[in-house]
Amino acid sequence: MSPPGPSKPSAADYGQGLARLQRRLLLRHGLSVGALTLLTGCNLQDGDAVDRVLWAMSRWNDRVQAALFNPNRLAPTYTESAITDPFPFNAYYSEAEVRTVDTNAWRLELSGRIAEKRPWSVEQLRTLPQVSQITRHVCVEGWSAIGKWRGVPFRTFLERVGADTRARYVGFRCFDDYYSSIDMATALHPQTILALDYREAPLPPKYGSPLKLRVPTKLGFKNPKYIAALFVTNDYPGGYWEDKGYNWFSGS
Amino acid sequence: MVSINRVLPVPKRAANTRPLVVRITHWVNAFAMICMILSGWRIYNASPLFPFIFPPWATLGGWLAGALAWHFAAMWLLVANGLVYVAYGFLSGYFRRTLLPLTRVQLWQDFSAALALRLEHRAGAYNAVQRLLYIAVLLLGATAVLSGLAIWKPVQFAPLTALLGGYDTARLVHFLAMAGIAGFIIIHLALVVLVPRTLLSMITGRPGHQHATEVRL
Incomplete structure (x- = not known):
């Protein structure tokens, strides 16, 4: 088929x-x-x-x-006063089990259909254009929360590293053993960002330090935290929850 | 007063029998609606809106992902079947014939009679209370579908979600629509227990008795 x-x-x-x-x-x-x-x-x-x-x-x-999915349809944005405080922690484990990494030693590894595969440090990512957004995170469980994230537009990053943007998927591997993947159309959406900051400060450990994918057009579990590596592929990469039975696309 | 079904060239048979389309869509809807409600309860349990959850044994899907799979599979059956039913109801005159007219005076009379447990069941014709309930549950069904779409796609259908008061309010509307439909089902089933031959007529299409009978407790 x-x-x-x-x-x-x-x-x-x-x-x-x-x-x-x-x-x-x-x-x-x-x-x-x-x-x-x-x-x-x-x-x-x-x-x-x-x-x-x-x-x-x-x-x-x-x-x-x-x-x-309309690539031009933007997720609703909110004012600072609408931000949910505290923004809830959520993962497949409890907050006490959050894993951390030395931010200075951390590198984002690239593989798959990408021309320039050299790893990226946090400092290098910060040299790229940054955008911020206040959007609603909708969990597959039904609850939602509004947060503010800042980082590199994912499209900018993919173009910068020479990713094959006609490929079907972008996959993510995280150092907390989580993994997920999204379709290329969503990866190129203007509000899909590689988030480095939550509100005005670098991502704290509980929100995915040092790097999280923020995708306001998808459910929360499609927003991987603690990213260690990403890859561009035409082979369906699945995901931690997706492989257990949650719908893969899970768009909002 | 001239009633509408005297004016229109309605086949005589139609007044006393349930059309095949109505019977088929009724039972498909019953299956799809039960799937939607029971899987919806399991989804609700993952993040309850109120300080209670539905007993897990009464839910469908076994766990959240299973319940979501049921919910998003059955929704196609519910909506496709509902569209067939509503299109048939309007185009064939079935709604107009069976649900109208609905006047306040009639409603008051029938409601008082129902409270006094003296409301008769007329095979093939709905009393005013029934008409009101059937119209209400149709509107509740439409509300459930629209609020469901609003919380399924709060970005792609953002205007709809905004119309329903935003994501959180739309979620509440979705729950309340379910509660209303569940309430209807309880009344509906209670009345089937009181007048069991209506169950048969929803299968065969023929009313059990031609003459009006009184239901008394």
């Missing part, structure tokens, strides 16, 4: 991860499927078939969201 656009994932991209997810979901919601079967009188006892439908629908929703 060949997708029409460069940013749209194909079924093959999901193959292995989906098989894993199908097994996981089958176990986890077997009980509820049973309950639904009782409620409706429909025969939903074959959990594998149900899961295949759910995963096919999630891939369909990736495509619909990619089509709905």
Whole structure:
């Protein structure tokens, strides 16, 4: 199955991860499927078939969201007084387990379809143009919070390092073992930034020091913190939560 | 007073039978709506708006990602089916025939009768309270879909989200629409228990009895 656009994932991209997810979901919601079967009188006892439908629908929703994504539509911005204080900490672990790194020794590693792969230090990133934004972070759980981030427009960075901006994905690896990926159209959106600052100061450890991707057009879990490396690719890179079953595109 | 269905060339059969389209969309909607509500409860539990959560055994999806997968799969069925139903309802005259007229006097009479538990069930015709409830639940369904779109895509559908008072308010509206629909379902099912042959008529399309019967407790 060949997708029409460069940013749209194909079924093959999901193959292995989906098989894993199908097994996981089958176990986890077997009980509820049973309950639904009782409620409706429909025969939903074959959990594998149900899961295949759910995963096919999630891939369909990736495509619909990619089509709905307007590269010129800006996320609403807010005034300083609207900022949520304190901005909540959120990760797949508790705040006490936040990992830190020596900011001076830290380097952003580049790989994949990028012409200039030399690593970047925080100081070098600060020599690039900086923009700031006050936008709403919407979590997949439903809560939201408004914050202010400042950093390098991701498009500027990708162009500067000679990234193949016709590739489909940009993937991120983080030193807290998190990972995620976004479509190229979103990577090039004017509000997608490599954030170095939260409010007026360098990112503190709990908000992703030293580097976080801020994507106000996607759900919170598509905004990786503690970035160690990024890569440009045509092979579906998945993500920490995405591989567990959350929708990959997850656009806002 | 001349009622509308006397003026229009409505086939005589239509007044007493449920059209096939209505029966099919009713049951598809019942399935899709239950999927949406039960998976929605699990999503709500991940970040409750109020100091309570829904009992996990009553939810669908098993965990947040599973519930989201159900919610965003069933939404297509709910909306596609709902559009067929609404288009049919308007174009065929089914809404006008069954939900109108709705006057305040009639509503007051039927509501008083219902409170006194003396409201009769007329096969194939809705009383004013039923008409009001069916119109209300249609509006609640539309509100649920629109507020759902507003919180699914607060950037791409930013004007809609703003119209609903912003992301947080739209989330509350989505919850309240669900609560209203859930309330409707409880009343709806209670009345089916009182007049069980309506269940059969929603399957076969034929009313159980031709003559009006009184439901008394």
